[in-house]
Amino acid sequence: MNHRNMLALLAIAFTVIITSFRGDISMQILHSQNIDSLGACQGVANHNGRIFLYGDRETGMIREYKMDGDSLAYQHREIKLTLNDTDVINHPTGIAYNGEPTVFIGNSIRLNKEGTLWRAAIHAVNWTGLQQTGTLDGNMINTIEDDACIQGTRPEYVKYKGKWYVATADYGPAKNEVRLYDPARLLKAKKTSDKGVLVKKFACSPWVQNIHWIEDKGILVLVQNQVEGRRWRFTYLDFEKSMAGGKEHVLKVVDIDRADELEGFAFLGDGSKGVAVSSSRRNNANITNTAW
Numbered sequence: 001m002n003h004r005n006m007l008a009l010l011a012i013a014f015t016v017i018i019t020s021f022r023g024d025i026s027m028q029i030l031h032s033q034n035i036d037s038l039g040a041c042q043g044v045a046n047h048n049g050r051i052f053l054y055g056d057r058e059t060g061m062i063r064e065y066k067m068d069g070d071s072l073a074y075q076h077r078e079i080k081l082t083l084n085d086t087d088v089i090n091h092p093t094g095i096a097y098n099g100e101p102t103v104f105i106g107n108s109i110r111l112n113k114e115g116t117l118w119r120a121a122i123h124a125v126n127w128t129g130l131q132q133t134g135t136l137d138g139n140m141i142n143t144i145e146d147d148a149c150i151q152g153t154r155p156e157y158v159k160y161k162g163k164w165y166v167a168t169a170d171y172g173p174a175k176n177e178v179r180l181y182d183p184a185r186l187l188k189a190k191k192t193s194d195k196g197v198l199v200k201k202f203a204c205s206p207w208v209q210n211i212h213w214i215e216d217k218g219i220l221v222l223v224q225n226q227v228e229g230r231r232w233r234f235t236y237l238d239f240e241k242s243m244a245g246g247k248e249h250v251l252k253v254v255d256i257d258r259a260d261e262l263e264g265f266a267f268l269g270d271g272s273k274g275v276a277v278s279s280s281r282r283n284n285a286n287i288t289n290t291a292w
Helices: 003-023 127-133 183-188 239-245
Strands: 026-033 041-047 050-056 060-068 071-080 092-096 102-110 118-126 140-145 156-160 163-169 177-181 198-203 208-214 219-227 230-238 250-256 262-267 273-278 285-291
Touching: 026 071, 026 250, 041 092, 041 273, 050 092, 060 092, 071 127, 071 285, 092 156, 092 163, 092 208, 102 183, 118 127, 118 183, 140 183, 156 208, 156 239, 163 183, 163 208, 177 183, 198 239, 219 239, 219 262, 230 239, 230 262
Parallel strands: 041 262, 208 262
Antiparallel strands: 026 285, 041 050, 050 060, 060 071, 092 102, 102 118, 118 140, 156 163, 163 177, 177 198, 208 219, 219 230, 230 250, 262 273, 273 285
């Protein structure tokens, strides 16, 4: 066998190993704890080791935590998502952050029980100023109506073909999409249907509560419920193939035997441990381990 054929066989074998490696994803809960003072927790974000949980207390709320052993420890930093004492982001659903001073925070309100009417907005916010002042006063840059959405908005930064985009997804029984918005155009837009804001999209499965981007693996995680408002599901997608094919390309679906409403998830940085949060009052913050 010549050298070129040997290299070709090795490449094929390597591809098979990687495919199997990704397909064997498993998850388990290592530790659960009660987190209070958030209302119903709506999500979690990890910003270079700083862990932010957000919820819908008497106002929209963000609180900062750090890992202390196998638990989250509150850092006594609280942000109220109010403007001039008015609750503006009352149901926060997603914080898109990529290290820049501006973040995009989602706000999703279902207006009827059928889930056919929604009020969804993406707020461009000065993240540095928000942490300094503790409110949106002086830190709100723009409010964009997410009228391209089908059922709510949950922004998360992803990288596609070497460029950052703001991705979001829908929560509903059918016709759900993952959509990519151009952040520069989004920052100045009035609504997401404005020309040039929506760049690309693909169809996805139902009941997506949040999304999480794993840059080094090119994987987008759909943080989902198995049925409306109940039971935990994590769907790992090959992002490039999903974008190319116009529909989700599933690497693995992981269901966890929890009956409450999974709301958000983020890895802690090492690719194995993560934080999953639910809207329950008890055991609403959970340290997970993912085996690849």
